[in-house]
Amino acid sequence: MSADAFNPPSRLLMGPGPINADPRVLRAMSAPLIGQFDPAMTACMNDTQALYRRVFETANEATLLIDGTSRAGIEAVLVSLIEPGDRVLVPSFGRFGQLLREIAERAGGEVHVIEAEWGEVFTPERIEAAIREVRPKLLALVQGDTSTTMCQPLADIGAICRAHDVLFYSDATASLAGNPLPVDEWQLDAVTAGLQKCLAGPSGSAPTTLSKRAVDCIRGRAHVEAGLQGATHAAGGGSRIRSNYFDLAMILDYWGEARLNHHTEATSMLYAARECARLLVEEGMPQAVARHALHGRALVEGVRALGLQPFGDQRHRMHNVVGVYIPEGVDGEALRRTLLEDYAIEIGTSFGPLHGRIWRIGTMGYNARRDTVMTTLAALEQTLHQAGVRPVAGSGVGAAREVYADQQDRTGES
Incomplete structure (x- = not known):
């Protein structure tokens, strides 16, 4: 048993929660x-x-x-x-x-x-x-x-x-x-x-x-x-x-x-x-919901561009978390471990009938931001490549960028 102070490692928590406060x-x-x-x-x-x-x-x-x-x-x-x-x-x-x-x-x-x-x-x-x-x-x-x-x-x-x-x-x-x-x-x-x-x-x-x-x-x-x-x-x-x-x-x-x-x-x-x-309250509840919807949409379009398939009825997906089918032949837990060890990014595993079938990636709270979405997609592309999947280089980040550009064109906000 160590008497030293606990110094938790720095992580970007992009799972289904908890997230970075x-x-x-x-x-x-x-x-x-x-x-x-x-x-x-x-x-x-x-x-x-x-x-x-x-x-x-x-x-x-x-x-x-x-x-x-x-x-x-x-x-x-x-x-x-x-x-x-x-x-x-x-x-x-x-x-x-x-x-x-x-x-x-x-x-x-x-x-x-x-x-x-x-x-x-x-x-x-x-x-x-x-x-x-x-x-x-x-x-x-x-x-x-x-x-x-x-x-x-x-x-x-x-x-x-x-x-x-x-x-x-x-x-x-x-x-x-x-x-x-x-x-x-x-x-x-x-x-x-x-x-x-x-x-x-x-x-x-x-x-x-x-x-x-x-x-x-x-x-x-x-x-x-x-x-x-x-x-x-x-x-x-x-x-x-x-x-x-x-x-x-x-x-x-x-x-x-x-x-x-x-x-x-x-x-x-x-x-x-x-x-x-x-x-x-300072942000405004409609604005907070819209923020989660925007970054959730950017993440979904990014994972699709990487060749991954979202899980479930997308008409009823929460704005703030997406399930992603693990590609055939990929060890889902090994990829999650690589993301954590090489990039300090955590995404979620799954439970019950979905165990070993999907990852869960969140964009919520303080982590519902453009930089966290882009960073996660870039790291996910590299780990997929390492696992033998060959997404088009830059495709995930590029698709997310298009979502943000479209939002800015429509509203004048990034």
Whole structure:
């Protein structure tokens, strides 16, 4: 065991996440710590809530952070909304739909799953038909699943859920800020995300927003407000939320006017999350989505020019990550290792039925930039050549350059 300081190698993280954090976010994390009930801390928390309302495009008062990775946000919502025996519908089109199923089952839900082939998404009609059949309390649906790179259309799903009195939760970890997600317009009841994708931060904080319908459901359950003198139960029916740390009723009290102590806020992560949201609001959410769309399109055209085939239904690909079929005869893991060792660039492997079949290459957050796309394509061309594939020299970079030139011609912006 070494007692030396850890000095991580410099990498360009062009996989499906995490990505390189924006330097401004890293600087924010180095700010001095303050006490959790300091008025400055309270003001920072309030600012963060207001900023994330703009990121989520919502007026939800219950917009806050769950301390933990994006999975902590998922678990907090599901364990707080689902009572034992509640019917939950999970349309699954990748690995993270499977995760929603597992967490909902652990929360005691009676989980019903419908599946789409990896690389495809669901139509609103298919989801509504399943809702009519299952009659769930909750629909749990991933927006962007990085395992398949697909982005599930959500615009019509909220109205369907309201018509059938179903709560609508979406995991937007991989999609928020890189793809449209107007929470109020699309009538979502709960959405969670993470910082480590399009928000340009480190993993460790889960921005979350809850509608009044979701809050009323959570408040209606018996929950425990922990205190040194024991516990008191809130009024209302239902069963007690099965987690203390992920009890959203108590977390809402912690972030709300009562400021009831629940846990010690992860101060440096709060600073990071606030800065991630501030930078997005400063840029503008439509502009951030357009930026991800532009650089994602440039990458896709670049890999196509290299002779590679994108995976899945490209009409429904997330802006910020593309799956690429590994050419026949190429050792996918060996090529990834060469990219990392020779160029310090990381691209992603794959899971489940796609393992060994595709790479996943991301252009998200701070790495959704022209220079990162061009650098990755140039390095990928060289490693393909080394692996025995013979793309036309400069073809990938050239195709991306054409995308950028076309954008500049149309908008006057590079």
